[in-house]
């Protein structure tokens with residue numbers, strides 16, 4: 601998907617919501633355990649219920665890998681089920697020496713090899729240029745580089761000073777020489793809204809994937825106020841607060857309601873900041 605197509609979808613839906621498909625078998629409602637593939641049965645209903653209110657889906661690969669081959673199969677079926685107009689993100693946080701990164705890229709981008717055809721994959725930046733560029737060899741696919749993550753431990757390394765600002769600022773500066781805003785996004789946690797103004801000075805055009813609203817307590821209002829650019833430039837993810845809004849048979853309806861609440865708030869910010 602192109603930068604322009606993504607922005608168009610955001611305008612059309614009045615939403616920059618990304619629904620996180622962090623589907624934990626232990627939290628799938630009891631009645632779905634009778635299905636041959638309970639994870640896929642759950643995801644399909646979540647996708648059907650939330651599609652009106654979001655523009656992207658982000659399965660976190662850990663939840664599927666933990667189940668071995670059947671988890672991988674559920675992931676394949678899920679990605680295949682998501683309509684092509686939605687931006688799909690494999691939250692896998694990969695990155696290794698070049699030839700290994702090339703295989704990670706095939707895993708998430710080359711359906712003829714792995715059965716998976718995501719638009720984007722999250723990548724850790726700390727092994728540097730040659731660990732990231734193999735993902736960019738796949739035309740039309742995106743890298744979403746970890747910049748300033750939402751967790752408490754992000755302070756351990758990402759905010760450490762370097763001669764040219766903090767380490768995450770260096771990641772933002774250097775990685776811009778690898779690809780432009782049409783292929784590269786950054787992860788910035790919603791819990792890090794204090795840094796967003798400064799981040800926007802360094803990467804004015806790029807999209808930011810912002811996890812951490814909902815269960816982690818980040819503020820959608822602050823993220824939107826400090827993070828939005830002229831093309832919106834935000835994909836705000838919520839996983840648990842949407843998909844586990846109810847543990848009962850009404851889980852999909854409750855997920856739809858949660859997604860709608862976020863979409864309505866986003867529509868207000870799009871009007872306010874982009875007019």
Ligand SMILES: O=c1ccn([C@@H]2O[C@H](COP(=O)(O)O)[C@@H](O)[C@H]2O)c(=O)[nH]1
Nearest residue numbers: 660749750789811814815816838839840
């Ligand atoms: O900095 C980061 C990077 C990734 N994540 C992932 O996003 C979702 C958040 O889930 P919630 O249930 O909405 O808290 C999850 O997959 C994380 O692994 C993040 O939270 N922070």
